[in-house]
Amino acid sequence: MGKGLSHMPSTHSKADRHRGGRHFSLYMLLGAGLLLLGMAASISLGAARINIATAWQALFQYNHDFSEHQVIRFLRLPRTIADIIVGASLAVCGAVMQGSTRNPLADSGLMGISSGAAFGMAVCFAIFPNSPYMINILYSCMGASIATLLTYTIASVGARGMTPQRLVLAGMSISMLFGALTTVIVIKYRIGKSMLHWSSGSTASAGWVELAVVTPLFLASIAVAISISRSITMLSMGEEVASGLGLHTKKTRLMATLIILVLTGLAVVIVGPIGFVGLIIPHAVRFLIGVDYRYIIPMSALYGAAFLLIADIFGRLYNRPSETPLGIIFAIVGVPFFLYISRKIRRDGV
């Protein structure tokens, strides 16, 4: 990684470059510490409190007779990993989206992608009940693609092109439309139970089988995201600058879109449609480290994972033993943040 940091896009000021490079490893270390702390808390806290030593034993000296060990192995641990995967996916997704579209309000929840993915899940539940996990992912990705395509098309039709506001409004109405369609399917095919179970925004149901399917896809997408992060930085400076620097903008955009769809699809399959993570984390990271996506993307992954983990712990502990869905926590945290950003856009006159 050290090598990659040495040649930065020449358009940045020297001070900026220096600052980003030096603080990056520090912030990454900090994030990793936060993540580890979160993991430890996530494994030991919950409906039943289990101390960390027992958790450690459950991992390395597993004893089938202890119910606590079973809880850790088959409930807490997969859930923790699912939190990490979902958090990282959504945050990276938001970062890639914001960078490649130059739209500060891009977020998979706000833009209707999540509700499209939910719609895909509903269709899948209705047509193929008890289908394997891969099929679920496929359908949710298809739903996500359709919704994205619609939102983008509608937001960019018209004289002034795709402004942040139009993107959000188009995304909102696409969300409502797909939400209504999903309701109709849910009622018609009586899949309310499985949908409700899934759409409440929780990683509680994640098991090892699901993780085994999702993890390779997740790792591959994150790797691709990091590998094109340089191109995304160029794209974020504008189409002309990017092609002036010799970037294949079409190819980069295509890759970015693919990453977005896969990551949203798998996050939605695990956790249900939740928004705002992808909006908040990249902005916070950009505030810390600057505008270079080679730093933003890995840091978003780390901090997104830690953020979701902590939110999930909070959701488990607040109002115990019933759980507060992640979607609610994020909406309550995310709305003021959204308002702040949209005000800032207006002030800066984007």
Place this chain on the structure above:
Amino acid sequence: MRRSTLNGLWINLIMAALLLIMTLISLTTGKMGLSIGEILDVFLGMGTGRNEAIIYHFRMPRIVLAILVGIGMGLSGAVMQTLLRNDMASPGTLGISAGSGLFVMLVITGFQITSLASHFLLPALAFIGGITAALIIFLLAYRHRTDLSPTSLIMTGVAAGTGYNALSLMITLKMDEYQMEFALRWSEGSLWGDKWDFIGIMLPPIVLISLYIYKQYRSLNVFALGAPMAKSLGMRVRFKFITLAIAAVTLSSVSVAFGGSFFFVGLIAPHIARRICGSNHGIFLPVSALAGALLVLTADTLVRSTFPTFGVPTGVIITLISAPYFLYLLTRAR
């Protein structure tokens, strides 16, 4: 001028006739089919006891409720669109419905919904929620010495609405099963308050405020020209703006309290009306109200005749019709 008022009268008469026809159709549909003759017999006091019960206890209140909700939302949307001079304003897009909804959820958790006290409490608190939402949204979007940009106002509304909905959902999670079912029905827009005593509470505010708004149609015509123009024509702009805005919020809150969240009616009914009759408010206002009523009643009748066993909420049908239209508006917006 005279000719256009005459036209306006005709348009309103035709709309009213359509509404009457729709009411008759709606009376005949349902789990038990009734013929027009049987319905007339009931109205003339010669129907069988069973038919009388079906009509007076089940179908009529529901139809009246649908019409009232439609009138309330249609008018409220029309006023908001004129006051803000923005095509996309409505109780739903501005987040006012969501604010009312939050307070409705509070009433559901705090009180027995079937008791008489809560009948009065429900619209009152829905109104408080709506007003609070309107204030918050206005304050958040307001910037000193600049015109409120329409899209930014709506963006703020959408965001605040999301927040309110999340809070409502949080409250929903603390409910018992009975309250939860009620909350779900409410939030999907399914005309739950179809009993005469609910309608008795709802009718006076809706009628009175509608009349007040109609009386103000000249002011609204002036508002449509823009606030500076209104001021130079000698109108007390701020006072009129505030009273009309409060009237619109009350109207939408009362209809939302008993009808459930009908997100899009307030948006789409004024558009239909503007297409039919232009924007002279003397004609436009009643046509908006009638269009809203027709919309809700038609959707409800559709739901009752096509999905009687599935129970698809009426609000879902309206969303399915209206969301594409909103998108169409968005593509044309400047």
